[in-house]
Amino acid sequence: MIKFLTAGESHGKGLTTIVSGFPSNFELSEDYVNFHLARRQMGYGRGLRMKIETDKAEILSGVRFGKTLGSPISLFIKNKDWENWTDKMSLEPIEKEIEKITIPRPGHADLVGTLKYNFNDIRNSIDRSSARETAARVAAASIARKFLSNFNIQIGSFVESIGGIYPRENFIDKIFNGEISQNYSAEKLNHISDKSAVRVLDAQQENKIINKIKLAKKKGDTLGGTFYVVVTGVPVGLGSFIHYDEKIEAALSHAVMSIHAVKGVEVGIGFEGANLFGSQVHDEIIIKKNNFYRKTNRAGGIEGGITTGLPIIIRGAMKPIATLMSPIESVDLATMKKVIARRERSDFVAVPACAVIAESMVAWVIADFFLKKFGGDSIEETKDNFMNFTQKYFQRVKSNFGEK
Template identity: 50%
Template sequence: MRYYTAGESHGQGLVAIVEDVPAGLKISEEQINVDLARRQAGYGRGGRMKIEHDTVQVISGVRFGRTIGSPVAMLVANRDWANWTDRMAPFGEPPLDLAREVTPRPGHADLVGALKTNTDDCRNILERSSARTTAPRVAAAGIAREFLADLGVEIFSYVTGIGSAVMREDDPFMNPSRYTPLEIETSEVRCPDAEASEAMKREIDRAIKDKDSLGGTFRVIVRGLLPGVGGYAVPAERLTSTIGGALFSIPAIKGVEFGMGFEAARKPGSQVHDPILLDRTKAEFTRASNNAGGLEGGMTTGMPLVVTAAMKPIPTLMQPLQTVDLDTLEVAQASKERSDVCAVPACAVVAEGEVAFAIADAYMRKFGSDNMADIKAAIKAYKQRLNTVSR
């Protein structure tokens, strides 16, 4: 299962196409819209969120609420298109008073994109490199999430830090059964630690006052995974590779850790690797700990998947940094777009979708992709074989 997207931040709309979707999968338009709303929410979001109220329009691939085995096409319309029609028109001549974007923002794709594509207007770059283009990713991910949910796999995320405000050091992420999506969604910053949440909000308030921006860290959890999904023999099939690559495809992601992550490099092996146990009552292998974050050798262990990502601060600043004017080659202030102060909670929702696609694709590689009935039968047979081995 894979997706493609098209569209610009201020264009008519954002399009997603999902391929290799098995037939017979029940799809909820309402749930996709819930996830789109979650992507728009969060403390520190900017003025654009007051304009857009994202909803999905499914154009193909679904009939009477179930997939039919063909590509699923979706559209998320841009309400702000009405204010940008002359400046973003696909055809015709540009307006005489068109203001080109010639003061690229440090930290954004503006300058290097303009150099790469030989344009003198950074608008051509920033429209597509905008975080707004993650909306169709979230819509597309609704297909992968429904697929995994139908197989008993649950995905959620929570924020672990914004700026210098972080969750307590004893956060038991190695036992993610403690947290529930309902508990997380009650927080404005999507953090289950109430004390840390208030500290994060104070950090955002300070950044607003200083006309600055903030990044942070978040964690994605996947529960209900079967062991042995993924691959070890082919580098591109290792889930550490596919999930890591998917997360790094999100704008502003600068680091990814699985389980204990970088801390594992500072400890001896006896304190890192997870002892293997046999649960005879359930006839299944398990682990005494989950320092690996649910992956070994690029494959799922059956323990919860735990992956943490770091997001840099948003490049658009209300008190801009120094740049160079591409017309005059003189010192200038970077351009300002309507932007967020902090989008870490929203980025975590996008990351859930990216992880969902990577895992859904791995499941389909192992158990088939034609239709849900055959996939479920293959999974049932696989579970029976695992139970036989563990006996």
């Protein structure tokens, strides 16, 4: 239903994205997009690059008088660092000798990209494989978020662990056990996590994590971690069991897994459920306030590829950053001899940013499935379709199954 493309190299002029398929007439501003771009830049342990860049998106089309037109929305984010790279990343051939990068970093896309695209300089591989591209994703997905806010669907996240340091209290248990119901908004989660330097919910854990990041920096090493994304206000019925690519958890996993350095995705209690009895895993069905409800939410808001109406809960695992200041072994492609890997300006930890990017990818998928179900060329039409389904399905079940 909706689509976006991103273009741009990490040290090129900037990043572009074109977003298409959203209805007309909902409010959208550059400030809203920039608010989420700023959230992507937060987090203790980022490299020098984040200090240079303050990402600002310029909306070039698709909006008039603060409202969407239904036409493609194009956005541009300037790379402030471009000024220092005009020679190295010149579009035109240049006379000046530019030193080639010949030593690939293990864990990065350096070697595989060079082999695949037949490059003679690893820089060509580095610049597009860099997670800088995710700034354009966050900008594109902020449109999805804004669209979803018209239906009170909110997306939040927090960092669960960095470097193996977990919180004392498992906050997510409250969500699984239904304490955090439809009334809780994911934005509240962001209000808490955005205040933390590493986007955690437990202040004691924050100090321990910062100390561990300091240790990693001192050793020239890096860290990864785990994070949760939570979506509240999701209606019943997004996704389908009819075809493999219509199952919403499949699309959500794909979207989160597509983020640089994410190596694991879980829905609900995921892997933990594999060790338990069925009675300890499945969520009992109850009726509350003229609606179907569950006593718990271990399924993470999805059954049979379809949303249940409870919060969607996704957990992701990010591997440690590949660029090490105390590098491990590699090979120099110029000599084919064993060397230690190259250093490159880099983050030490980016799990807090990764969680915000995961929010964005999740928002995108939810908006896509939402529009597949409810459609509409204008937001007014989408709202009518939404109300028609959500206000009637309970009554319909009653008349389908009830005594005549």
